[in-house]
Amino acid sequence: QVNLVESGGRVVQAGDSLTLTCDANGDTLRRYSIGWFRQAPGKDREFVAAISWITTVYEDSVKGRFTLSRDNDKNAVHLKMNNVIPEDTDIYYCAAKRDSYDLRAEYGNWGQGTQVTVSS
DSSP, rough: HHHHEOOOOOOOOOOOTEEEEEEESSSSSGEOOOOEEEEOTTTOOOEEEEEEESOOOOOTTTTTTEEEEEEEGTEEEEEESSSGGGGGOOOEEEEEOOOOOTTTTTOOOOOOOOEEEEEO
């Protein structure tokens, strides 16, 4: 099993930028599809973005503002968040799986999450 750890969450103002990082131990991340999800208390988990070996997909609410990228030298994936809005406030999780059939679902390995808070 690959172990995932999210970091980079903090309190920011609307319009700011920040980068979340998904670090991996126990396996090589380039062998996996990586998804990012977010969840607020009492709410369902929401898909944010995902990256496979050949493509990247984004939820409509973040398209044009968020960017996923791989850093294979550090065995990590970055979620760059630009022009954040208060609705981006959530706990953000990264997840990994060994296929690319449906990048919005069916992930088996999850990190512990990192809190992002956007003030207006």
